[in-house]
Amino acid sequence: MSSQGTQISNASFDIAKLIDTIDFAAKKHSFQKRKDSAGTPYINHPIGVAKNLTDAGVYDLVTIQAAILHDTVEDTKTTFEEIEQKFGREVKNIVAECTDDKSLEKEERQRLQIEHTPHISKQAKEVKLADKLYNLRDIMKDAPIGWSKKRVQEYYIWAKKVTDGARGINQKLEEQLDDIYANGVFVLQGEEYKCHP
Numbered sequence: 001m002s003s004q005g006t007q008i009s010n011a012s013f014d015i016a017k018l019i020d021t022i023d024f025a026a027k028k029h030s031f032q033k034r035k036d037s038a039g040t041p042y043i044n045h046p047i048g049v050a051k052n053l054t055d056a057g058v059y060d061l062v063t064i065q066a067a068i069l070h071d072t073v074e075d076t077k078t079t080f081e082e083i084e085q086k087f088g089r090e091v092k093n094i095v096a097e098c099t100d101d102k103s104l105e106k107e108e109r110q111r112l113q114i115e116h117t118p119h120i121s122k123q124a125k126e127v128k129l130a131d132k133l134y135n136l137r138d139i140m141k142d143a144p145i146g147w148s149k150k151r152v153q154e155y156y157i158w159a160k161k162v163t164d165g166a167r168g169i170n171q172k173l174e175e176q177l178d179d180i181y182a183n184g185v186f187v188l189q190g191e192e193y194k195c196h197p
């Protein structure tokens with residue numbers, strides 16, 4: 001086969017893997033919706049997290065696959081074994097680094113994210129930054145139903161503590177997050193508030 005043929009074949013293989021990953025996540029999240037008033041399909045979130053990464057220059061396939069799968073174990077019946085068997089150990093490890101233990105109390109889960117993030121892999125840090133970026137923007141567009149001003153602002157304060165532990169690996173993601181922490185606003189019942197008081 002010509003060298004061009006080999007390149008096309010490698011690219012085709014990567015595209016097939018990517019589509020397989022999106023298909024898997026879409027099926028796993030198919031009964032879930034986001035917490036916004038529009039009832040957005042949940043899969044919009046993992047796809048958007050992956051897009052935050054490619055927009056920031058991250059094209060590593062394993063990282064993109066992990067971004068697409070990052071909430072499957074935490075929020076659906078998917079197991080780490082299933083992910084490892086289908087997508088390999090590298091993808092599974094990144095997903096595991098981004099998965100909260102939902103059997104713990106929320107405050108403990110939040111504390112552990114702050115504590116663990118500085119020690120996770122570079123790829124997991126990238127997914128974490130892209131995940132928080134997506135969620136922070138989502139709240140600015142349309143906060144989850146029932147969230148008060150205090151709850152939104154506490155989320156931003158906590159998110160900053162988590163993302164501060166993942167600095168130094170992707171300037172573009174950091175800049176977008178810092179802009180939100182400095183200037184972001186959200187609207188609640190017609191009133192505009194600063195995200196990060």
Ligand SMILES: Nc1nc2c(ncn2[C@@H]2O[C@H](COP(=O)(O)OP(=O)(O)O)[C@@H](OP(=O)(O)OP(=O)(O)O)[C@H]2O)c(=O)[nH]1
Binds near residue numbers: 106131143
């Ligand atoms: N902003 C926003 N978030 C929504 C929405 N629908 C679902 N979520 C998910 O809810 C989580 C944030 O809500 P919380 O109340 O703080 O967390 P919890 O569901 O884990 O208890 C995020 O989980 P996560 O992605 O695992 O991230 P993390 O916040 O745990 O890091 C986010 O993806 C929505 O409409 N807007």
Ligand SMILES: [Mn+2]
Binds near residue numbers: 045070071131
């Ligand atoms: Mn997420």
